[in-house]
Amino acid sequence: DVKVTQSSRYLVKRTGEKVFLECVQDMDHENMFWYRQDPGLGLRLIYFSYDVKMKEKGDIPEGYSVSREKKERFSLILESASTNQTSMYLCASSQNRNPFEAFFGQGTRLTVV
Amino acid sequence: LAKTTQPISMDSYEGQEVNITCSHNNIATNDYITWYQQFPSQGPRFIIQGYKTKVTNEVASLFIPADRKSSTLSLPRVSLSDTAVYYCLVDGTGANNLFFGTGTRLTVIP
Numbered sequence: 001d002v003k004v005t006q007s008s009r010y011l012v013k014r015t016g017e018k019v020f021l022e023c024v025q026d027m028d029h030e031n032m033f034w035y036r037q038d039p040g041l042g043l044r045l046i047y048f049s050y051d052v053k054m055k056e057k058g059d060i061p062e063g064y065s066v067s068r069e070k071k072e073r074f075s076l077i078l079e080s081a082s083t084n085q086t087s088m089y090l091c092a093s094s095q096n097r098n099p100f101e102a103f104f105g106q107g108t109r110l111t112v113v
Numbered sequence: 114l115a116k117t118t119q120p121i122s123m124d125s126y127e128g129q130e131v132n133i134t135c136s137h138n139n140i141a142t143n144d145y146i147t148w149y150q151q152f153p154s155q156g157p158r159f160i161i162q163g164y165k166t167k168v169t170n171e172v173a174s175l176f177i178p179a180d181r182k183s184s185t186l187s188l189p190r191v192s193l194s195d196t197a198v199y200y201c202l203v204d205g206t207g208a209n210n211l212f213f214g215t216g217t218r219l220t221v222i223p
Contacts, residue, residue, distance in 0.1 A: 004156075033211060042215035043157070043200070059212075090156050092211070100145065100204060102211055104156025 003027075006091050006105040013112050019078040021108050023091030029103075030096035032074035034058075034066060036087040037107075043090065049074055050096060081112045117201045122218040131188045133217050135201030138182050146177060146184045149200045149213070157200060157213070161186070188219075196221045 007022035025032065033048040035058075045058030047066040055066050063085060067075040074093075078085055088109050094102040118136040125131045137146070145164050149157035161168055163175040163184070174187040188195055200216040 035213070040215070043213035045212065048211075092156065094211070100147065100211075101159040101162070102149075102157070104158065107154070107156055 004091055004093055004103050004105040006089075006108050008108050009106060011108060011110045013078075013081050013110065015082060015112055017078075017081050017112075019081050019110070019112075021076040021078075021089055021091075021110070023074045023076070023093075023105055024072055025074075025093040025103070026072065027093060027095070027103065028071065029093040030071075031094045031102075032068065033092040033094075033102065034064075034074065034076045035090045035092065036060070036085075037090060038087050046076065081110075083112050086110060086112045116212060117203060117214060119199075119201050119214070119217045121215065122220070124220045124222055125191055126222050127192055128190050131191050131195075131219060131221075133186045133188075133199055133201075133219070134183055135186070136183050137201070137203045140181050140203050144181075144203045146175065146181075147202045147204070148173070148175065148186045149202065151198045151200065151216070157198075160199075191219075191221045193221050193223065195219065 004025045013019050034046045035043045037043050044060050046064050049055045049068045065077045088107050090107045091105045092102040147162040148160045150160050151157040161173050161175045165177050168175045176185045198216040198218050200213045
């Protein structure tokens, strides 16, 4: 059974903290993605990676960075958390050939206080 | 990357067939059309994908006209458990940038 695992379901962090969200996939997929989801705004792409050590900005990269040192792991980093980064964060992975089916993790609900 | 337009919300009674149409006027020759379903507190999951004409699986059917500028997801005889948000995507670039948008919120009424 294919699996994308996010390290936490719920997180509460203080403003200014450095926050790490971890994502691991066991499908040997080339592509990995980080999205945030907010009411009324749908899923918005933050960053994606198509290979180890490669990253591309999505639609809303400001305030975030990512790291992909191993193929199976993709980390999202909030350098200095702010209250407007309170959101649901979703990680996904996909192979780099048709069908381009993305598999999602269960999500991390981050609250910044 | 081709963007999509779909209705924000739809309501349907149990047992009815539901058709959700997605507009993608700028679809490119190598783009595929993919639909995802998302339940509350879960990540989206793949439902169906097609390139042209009709595709059917155990969950849904996907109808794509010859010009491919739109597509219709058809859910036969919906039940309450089909209440979810449905996203239409088009992408042919190796899925390096999956754009989901806001989707269509389907509410199935008893």
